[in-house]
Amino acid sequence: MATIAHCAFCFETITSNLENRQPLSLSEIEQLWNQYNEDADLSEPELPHKTAAGKIQAENISPSSSSSGQKAVPSSSSAKSTTSLQSTNVPKEAPMFVTWDTISNDDSKRLRGCIGTFEPYELEEGLKTYAKIA
Helix, strand or coil: CCCHHHHHHHHHHHHHHHCCCCCCCHHHHHHHHHHHHHHCCCCCCCCCCECCCCCECHHHCCCCECCCCCEEEEECCCCCCCCCHHHCCCCCEEEEEEEEEEECCCCCEEEEEEEEEEEEEEHHHHHHHHHHHC
């Protein structure tokens, strides 16, 4: 079962690859996500707001947003996200699929990339590999 931290780890993998730096480990991402949940009020996520000129305000755009107004979003139709990693029983190895969709300003989704395997794969290495390939 994929968690929000797993999705964040995929973003971290892609970002660090583009920036030619070492990525944070999956356990570091999980710790940061748990800390964020402890510190933040997650009752209602803040969504980007358009200005009068129709541009999205920059403070609400994640580093994964592109200049074309599309955001790369990892998704999984078969995996349910959880907000607390402490309450999940995440296996060390699992079959996995990484799917990247782009979401336009009009909220339409388009498939950007998808790859996976039914064979069990070590979670951290599998997410790193498939996030880059997808």
